């Protein structure tokens with residue numbers, strides 16, 4: 432089952448408001464759609480030990496995985512950037528674990544977005 436990009440982006444925008452970002456002040460929201468139509472949202476969660484920060488994308492993904500979901504259709508990522516919010520390398524690798532077919536809607540606050548696949552974002556991902 433596929434979900435409309437606009438709806439997923441709207442949910443990512445709402446999740447973004449929950450971002451815990453006392454250090455960077457840079458709020459990111461994500462919304463992940465499972466293949467059977469469930470949606471898990473996430474925001475970035477920072478820490479005084481900066482490297483422990485979890486991105487919005489991985490927050491959403493880990494919520495879904497920990498609820499038993501393994502198959503995903505798409506993820507929307509939203510932040511206040513001049514262009515479009517593109518997932519970091521760590522999130523690309525973690526998303527690729529669950530399939531290069533996953534669609535990524537990269538969006539900004541102006542309502543602009545572009546859809547690519549995880550395979551396009553991370554060709555040659557590490558796999559065991």
Ligand SMILES: O=c1ccn([C@H]2C[C@H](O)[C@@H](CO)O2)c(=O)[nH]1
Pocket residue numbers: 452455457459474475476477484485486487488508516517518519522
């Ligand atoms: O795709 C991205 C890129 C960055 N961040 C977060 C990590 C950190 O909290 C802040 C600045 O890097 O943005 C995300 O959540 N997702």
Ligand SMILES: [Zn+2]
Pocket residue numbers: 486487488489518519520521522523
């Ligand atoms: Zn990331």
